[in-house]
Amino acid sequence: MAEVTHTGLDRLAEMEMADLLFWCEETRRYLSAKAEAMRAEFEGR
Numbered sequence: 001m002a003e004v005t006h007t008g009l010d011r012l013a014e015m016e017m018a019d020l021l022f023w024c025e026e027t028r029r030y031l032s033a034k035a036e037a038m039r040a041e042f043e044g045r
Contacts, residue, residue: 012020 015023
């Protein structure tokens with residue numbers, strides 16, 4: 001089995017479902033905003 005200690009995966013395993021869902025949504029929002037900014041820069045907006 002792969003070692004997961006101190007990789008962040010160990011912390012994910014201990015999170016409550018509501019906390020995990022919150023951080024998934026936060027990550028999705030961050031990545032969406034980052035992608036939109038990169039797209040706008042590429043298109044010259």
